[in-house]
Amino acid sequence: MHLLNRHGRVALAAVAAGALAVTAACSGGGGGDDATGEDGKITLTVSLFGTFGYVEAGFEEAYEAANPNIDVVFEGEGLNFDADYRPVLETALETGNGAGDVVAIDEQATPQLFNNADNWYDLGADYSDREADYTERTWNLSHGADDKLFGLGTDIGGMAMCYRTDLFAAAGLPTDRTELAAAWSTWDGFKTVAQQFVAADTGAAFLDGPTQLQNMLLGQLAGNGDGKMYVDNDGNLTLDSAAATESIDTVLELQDLGAIGNFASWSPEWNTGMAEGGFAVMPCPGWMARGVIESTSGPDNSGKWDMAAAPGVAGNWGGSVLAVPSQGDHVEEAAALASWLTEPAQQVAVFEAVGNFPSSPEAQADPKVADYTSEYFSNAPVAQILSASVQEFATVEYSYFHPPVKGAVEGVLNGVANGTFTTDNAWSEIQSAAEEAVELAGAGL
Numbered sequence: 414m415h416l417l418n419r420h421g422r423v424a425l426a427a428v429a430a431g432a433l434a435v436t437a438a439c440s441g442g443g444g445g446d447d448a449t450g451e452d453g454k455i456t457l458t459v460s461l462f463g464t465f466g467y468v469e470a471g472f473e474e475a476y477e478a479a480n481p482n483i484d485v486v487f488e489g490e491g492l493n494f495d496a497d498y499r500p501v502l503e504t505a506l507e508t509g510n511g512a513g514d515v516v517a518i519d520e521q522a523t524p525q526l527f528n529n530a531d532n533w534y535d536l537g538a539d540y541s542d543r544e545a546d547y548t549e550r551t552w553n554l555s556h557g558a559d560d561k562l563f564g565l566g567t568d569i570g571g572m573a574m575c576y577r578t579d580l581f582a583a584a585g586l587p588t589d590r591t592e593l594a595a596a597w598s599t600w601d602g603f604k605t606v607a608q609q610f611v612a613a614d615t616g617a618a619f620l621d622g623p624t625q626l627q628n629m630l631l632g633q634l635a636g637n638g639d640g641k642m643y644v645d646n647d648g649n650l651t652l653d654s655a656a657a658t659e660s661i662d663t664v665l666e667l668q669d670l671g672a673i674g675n676f677a678s679w680s681p682e683w684n685t686g687m688a689e690g691g692f693a694v695m696p697c698p699g700w701m702a703r704g705v706i707e708s709t710s711g712p713d714n715s716g717k718w719d720m721a722a723a724p725g726v727a728g729n730w731g732g733s734v735l736a737v738p739s740q741g742d743h744v745e746e747a748a749a750l751a752s753w754l755t756e757p758a759q760q761v762a763v764f765e766a767v768g769n770f771p772s773s774p775e776a777q778a779d780p781k782v783a784d785y786t787s788e789y790f791s792n793a794p795v796a797q798i799l800s801a802s803v804q805e806f807a808t809v810e811y812s813y814f815h816p817p818v819k820g821a822v823e824g825v826l827n828g829v830a831n832g833t834f835t836t837d838n839a840w841s842e843i844q845s846a847a848e849e850a851v852e853l854a855g856a857g858l
Contacts, residue, residue, distance in 0.1 A: 455743050456484045457750055460513030462498040464490060464704035465567065465733075466767035467754065476753060483746065493679060494519045495820065505738070506532045512738040514747035515754070520554050520732045521811045521819070523564060524646070527557025527736075528813055534737040534744040537562035540752050551772045553810070555734050563736050565755040568769035570698030570731030571799030572629055572723040575706055577617075578791060579717050580693040584613035590721040590793060600630070600663060603724040607672035610693060618674025618692040623664045623826040625678055629696040630660040633728030636809045643818040648851045650818070652844065661822070661843065665836045668829055675830045684709050696723065698730045699770025699799045707768075707789045720793040722801065729803050732772055770799050817854040821846035 459467070465487075467473070473485045492498040499522060505511035506526070518526055527533065540562065544552050547566055555564040574597070578588040586609060587593050597603040610619045620626060634656035635642045641654035651657065667673050674692045676683040686692050687709045697706060697720065706718060735751040737744055753759065760771035761779045768787075771777050777800055785796045825842045828834040834842050 454482055454484050455746055457747055458486045458513040459515040461489045461517045462492040462494045464767050466763040466769055469766040470762040509740050512740055514741045515735050515737055515751045517733050517735055522816055523554055524811050524813045527563045530558035533563040534739045535561045536748055546757055546773045564734030565751055566772040567733045567755055568700055569772040570729045571770050572728045572730055572802040573697050573720050573798045574723050575697035575718055575720050576694045577717055578719050580615055580617050583615045584610045590719050594722040597724045600724045607667055608670055611671045617690055619672040619694055621674055621676045621692040621695040622678055623673050623830050624823045625696045627660045627664045629730050630663055631656050632730045633725050634659055636728050637726050640809055644812050644814040646812045648814050648855055650847055664826055665839055668836055673830055677827045700731050703768030715789045716791055719791040720798055722798055814851050814854050817850040818847045821850040
C-alpha cells in the first residue's frame, strides 16, 4: 500500500477532510450518538479498506440471523489504506468521534495506532483465549500500549511471485512454475532471469515497479535477520540495517539493468499495465493475487498469469487486524462481532470468497484452503505456495515511525523509476526524505 511521502501532506489532508464527513455521518461509532434504531436494534458499522471479502462471503446476513438485535453495516471496501482510509481514522480517533464500531488496520500501522491505549477497547478480558487461533507473530502484532490486546488478526500475506506466462514465452524463458522457482530460488538467480528478459526486448517491462519488490525483500530479510528495518521506536534511523540496505540496493541494481517498469503501485498506469501486459512479474502476497491481480486484469487474462515461489527464504508481507475504538456506544457488541469475523471458520469463508490467505493455522489447514488451486493462475496451488512461505517466519516488529519512513523510501524509489532521481543520488535522497518523515511523525503531523 502507498504510504504518505514527503510531498503529499496537503493533498491527503484534503482527501481526509472530505471523506471524514461521509464516514462520521454513517458510522455507528461516535462517542455519544447512540446507534440504536427505532426498532430497538443496534447498528454496528465495520470500517474496512481494500478487499476483506465480508460482503462477498455473506457475513452481514449470517451474523444478523444469529443476532436478531444487531444490524451490521460494512463500509469502505476498495479504499487505499494509507492515502484514503488511515487519515480519516486518525482524525476520528483524535477527535473522539466518527470511527466505525469495528475498524480494520493494516498490520504495519498497529504500532502507531495502538500506541494510545485510551483510543481502544481492551479485548484481553473476554478474548484472550483467541491466542490459540494464531501464530506468535500475528498475536503479538495485535497488542499495543501496556501490552493490551487491541486487535484480532484477519489475513496474512505470505510471499509468491506472479508472472505472465505469455510474456515469459515471448522472451524465450521457462513458463513452468517449478522450473522458474528453481531458476530464481536466490535473488542472484532472480537478477539473472531479469537480465534474460530485458535482453529479449519484448516491449514489456520485467517488473511492475520498484516498491512491491522492495517491500517483499525488506520483510524477508528483516524477519530472517535481526528484525531491524528503517527506524526504531525512538525515531533513530536504521537505514544501514541489512534489510534496508540490501532491499534498496537490489532495486537500484535492477533499475540499472533496465528491469524495472515505471508503473507506480496503485496508480491508474499500474492497473492498465496489469491488464494489458505492460510488465511480466510482480510480487504477490495472498491478498494481492485474487484481490488485485485477478480483479484488475479481468477475465480476458485468465490463464495468462501463473504463480511461483518467491526467491530467497521464507517471509510474509501484509495482513490486517480488526479493532474496536473505545469511543463507540456498543463496544462489547462490537468486540463480539470482531471476534466472530476473525474466527478460523470465517477466515476460510473469506479465502473461498476473495482469496485472502488466513492468518489462523487451523484455517490454513482446512482442505478448502490447503487443497485450493486457481484456474485464473494456470491452476497454481496457491495455498501451498503461500503456506510454505510463512511457516518458519520470525516475528517482525514494526516501529512507531515505520509507516512514514516507509512512505518516504518508496517515494524516492518511485522517483528513480520515473527519472526524477538517479540510482547514484537515490541514497542521499532517501536519507533526507526519511529524516523529514521522522521529524513530521514526531511532531504529530
